[in-house]
Amino acid sequence: MILSARCTYLLPIRRTRIDGAQIAAFTRYFSVLQSAGCEVLIVDGSPGAIFRAHHDAWHCNAHHVAVDPQYRYLNGKVNGVHTGVALSRFEAIILADDDIRYTPDDVHRMCELLEHFEMVRPQNYLSPLPWWARMEAARMLVNRGVLRAGDYPGTCGLRRSAMLRVGHYDGDVLFDNEEIVRHFLVNGASVCHAGDFFILKRPPTFSKWREQRPRQAYEDFVMRAKTLMFMAVLPLAVLIGLSAGEVALGAYTVLMAAASMALAERGRRGVASRFFPRPVTWHAPLWVLERSLSVYWALYWRLRHGGYPFGDKLLSKGTGKAWIGGGRLETSRAARNPSTAGRTQSPHNSHPAM
Secondary structure (H helix, E strand, O other): OOOOOOEEEEEEEOOOOOOHHHHHHHHHHHHHHHHOOEEEEEEEOOOHHHHHHHHHHHOOOOEEEEOOOOOOOOOHHHHHHHHHHHHOOOOEEEEEOOOEEOOHHHHHHHHHHHOOOOEEEEEEEEOOOOHHHHHHHHHHHHHHHHOOOOOOOOEEEEEHHHHHHHOOOOOOEOOHHHHHHHHHHHOOOOEEEEEEEEEEEOOOOHHHHHHHHHHHHHHHHHOHHHHHHHHHHHHHHHHHHHHHOHHHHHHHHHHHHHHHHHHHHHHOOHHHHHOOOHHHHHHHHHHHHHHHHHHHHHHHHHHHHOOEEEOOEEEOEOOOOOHHHHHHHHHHHHHHOOOOOOOOOOOOOOOOOO
16 A cells, blocks of 8 residues: 655665666665655766666656756765755655665654654664675674764655755765764754664675775774774784784784674664674674774875765765764764653564565
C-alpha cells in the first residue's frame, strides 16, 4: 500500500559511468521510499548521457532533475542539496548520501522527530561487513565511544523552513555532512542527536574504501590533537623499539590495541550492540594502524597539492566556518538531549533490496 506523501527524500547524486545493475537497484529502492510516503527527489550532477540514462529509468517513480547552475560551490553535492531544498514540496526533508538505505519504519520515525526538531542527526551502521567494512564499523564505534554526539552519519532530516531561515552552509569543504549540522546549530536551530536511531549504510567497494582513507584523514586536520596523535603512533613505536627493546614495543602495541578496542566497546553500548556485532570491536586496532598511515598520505596532498580532490575539484578545506562553534554546541546539546532517552529500535527491520 502506498501512503500519501508526507516528506521529501532528497538524494544528490553524480555518476561517471552508466551502471545498469545499480540503476535497477535504485529503482527498487525508490519504490520502497514511495510506499513509505516519500516524494523521491533526485538531483543529478552526472554528465549528459549518464543523466539521460538515469532519467529514462527513474522519471516514472521519482522527480529527477539536474543541478541548478546558479549554485557554484566547489563541493558539487552541496549544489545538489540547495537545488533539492528549493524544489521540495514538503516541509520534512530526508537528506541522504547514495549509500544510505531507509526502511519505511525509519522514514516514519524520522518524520515523527521532525515534528519536534528542525534537524535530526541519526547514526549509521554497516551491512554487509567485508573485512574493510569491519574496520570502518570499528571507526564508527570509536567515534561513538569518544564523542558525546556520536559518529558522523551520511544522512539527516531537516525542515525546509529551517534551511531557508539559516541560509547556506559552507559548500567549499570535504566534510559537508557534518558542516550542515553545525551550521544549523550555530544559527539557533533545534537539533536532535538521535544516538539510538540507526540507519543502514551500504559499505563501499574495496577500491572506494581505499580511496576514502586519505580523505577522512584530511577532513580531520582541523582536529589538531587527534591528527598529531595519529601522526605520532608509528614514530613512537619506532622510538620505543630502538631505545627500549622488543618487550617495551610489545607492551606499547598491546596498550594501543586494548585502548582502541575499549573505546569501540564503549561505543557499542546500548542499542548500538544490536547493529554492531562484537567482533567488529576487534578491528579497532587495525583502523588505528590504517589512520596512522593515511594521515601522512593526506599530509602529502596538503603540502604537495594544497588540497584533496572531490570529483573534478580540488578542495583545500576539510571543514568549514561552522565547525568550531557548532562543535561546542553539538557536544553540550548532545549531552543533555532527552529526545532519545529510553528509545529502542529493532535491528530486524526489513531492508531495501540493494
